Amino acid sequence: MRATWDVFCNVIDNYGDIGIAWRLARELARQPDLDVRLWVDDLEAFRRIWPSIDADRSEQLDAGVTVRAWRTPFDDTAAADVVIEAFGCALPESYLHAMSARASAPVWINLEYLTAESWADAHHGLPSPHPSLPLTKHFFFPGYTEATGGLLIEPDLAERRRAFLDDGVADFWRRLDVVSPRPDELRVSLFAYQNAALPALLDAWAGDPAPVSCIVPEGRVIPQLAAWLGVAGLRAGETHRRGALQVYVLPFLSQDDYDRLLWACAVNFVRGEDSCVHAQLAARPLVWQAYPQTEGAHAQKVEALLARYSEGLDAASAAAIGGLWRHWNGTPAAPELASCWRTFRVRHETMTRHADAWAARLSGQGRLTGKLLEFVEKRIK
Numbered sequence: 001m002r003a004t005w006d007v008f009c010n011v012i013d014n015y016g017d018i019g020i021a022w023r024l025a026r027e028l029a030r031q032p033d034l035d036v037r038l039w040v041d042d043l044e045a046f047r048r049i050w051p052s053i054d055a056d057r058s059e060q061l062d063a064g065v066t067v068r069a070w071r072t073p074f075d076d077t078a079a080a081d082v083v084i085e086a087f088g089c090a091l092p093e094s095y096l097h098a099m100s101a102r103a104s105a106p107v108w109i110n111l112e113y114l115t116a117e118s119w120a121d122a123h124h125g126l127p128s129p130h131p132s133l134p135l136t137k138h139f140f141f142p143g144y145t146e147a148t149g150g151l152l153i154e155p156d157l158a159e160r161r162r163a164f165l166d167d168g169v170a171d172f173w174r175r176l177d178v179v180s181p182r183p184d185e186l187r188v189s190l191f192a193y194q195n196a197a198l199p200a201l202l203d204a205w206a207g208d209p210a211p212v213s214c215i216v217p218e219g220r221v222i223p224q225l226a227a228w229l230g231v232a233g234l235r236a237g238e239t240h241r242r243g244a245l246q247v248y249v250l251p252f253l254s255q256d257d258y259d260r261l262l263w264a265c266a267v268n269f270v271r272g273e274d275s276c277v278h279a280q281l282a283a284r285p286l287v288w289q290a291y292p293q294t295e296g297a298h299a300q301k302v303e304a305l306l307a308r309y310s311e312g313l314d315a316a317s318a319a320a321i322g323g324l325w326r327h328w329n330g331t332p333a334a335p336e337l338a339s340c341w342r343t344f345r346v347r348h349e350t351m352t353r354h355a356d357a358w359a360a361r362l363s364g365q366g367r368l369t370g371k372l373l374e375f376v377e378k379r380i381k
């Protein structure tokens, strides 16, 4: 018998909520015997990462997923066998009642934010009974260890990446209207929040002994980049040179094209969660900007992932990557950013080998979709 799954996504800001919910829904829809609906309250944001979405439609089928507009008041609908709320979004009251009216309660899961911190091991899977309805929610923590829910890794990702690297990169640059890299050039992608360290980084790139190309999709970092370049504004399609640095501004890409950008660049500056995971899987060195949290809570997330990621790196490389990550997240670090960049540059090949081994290690461990299916299987009545 086919099982029904409802995934709920409330877009708070940025693209991580919908980016992760969409990857998950697509993966679930690829399983045999699952009917998957994705409820999204901001189809405009969704359309930016997945341009075939029609923001005016209340229901549409895309990539095997039934996409429903999550509106208030909420449409009356039967509750699914499995209900996933992404990142603690509050389910509509009427839907909660539909869940409790079923003969057997659905498996109800709150998909949590990813962290490399060790406490995720102990929190993964914990139940939380609803205060007044006969329903129990379970907390599902993605993570980097066997005890967590794993990472959202598409099973065919490595294969698609290899095929792209063998045969697709030149076409990709052509399609984006960006010249192909010269042999001595370092190509870097930049996806960031506003960042106090950006001017120092751009100075370092402009002063690099070899050419550096920075590929930046339109987004929150653009005003700061324009200020550093000394131009009034920046639009997709513009390119500017300062010293060794060539900047290319791209339109915001589809999620699949953004993955390709991560594969095609030699170094990726990423932010939040989803681009961070997919930059790790791109097997290229990355510099991560965590989503800024009050009281500096993000610094602990950065240190936790850095500790895991740097395992097995030689001391100089670990210091360089650690320095870059800390400067990039506003945490105290020595030496200064330019010096970390120089060391990183010299050790780029070592870092790339390390990134490759790290990606292989991640791909070999438990995947989120598989673990989620197992988790549900044990609880479904």
Ligand SMILES: Cc1cn([C@H]2C[C@H](O)[C@@H](COP(=O)(O)OP(=O)(O)O[C@H]3O[C@@H](C)[C@H](O)[C@@H](O)[C@H]3O)O2)c(=O)[nH]c1=O
Pocket (backbone or CB within 6 Å): 012, 013, 014, 015, 016, 017, 018, 019, 020, 048, 049, 050, 113, 191, 217, 219, 251, 252, 253, 254, 255, 256, 258, 271, 272, 273, 274, 275, 276, 291
């Ligand atoms: C740059 C770019 C990204 N993307 C996609 C990749 C990802 O799926 C998504 C970006 O998501 P993230 O990398 O997670 O970064 P983000 O900053 O957009 O999302 C954040 O939102 C906050 C609310 C969360 O608390 C954070 O943890 C984080 O997830 O956008 C594109 O589709 N096209 C693009 O051009």
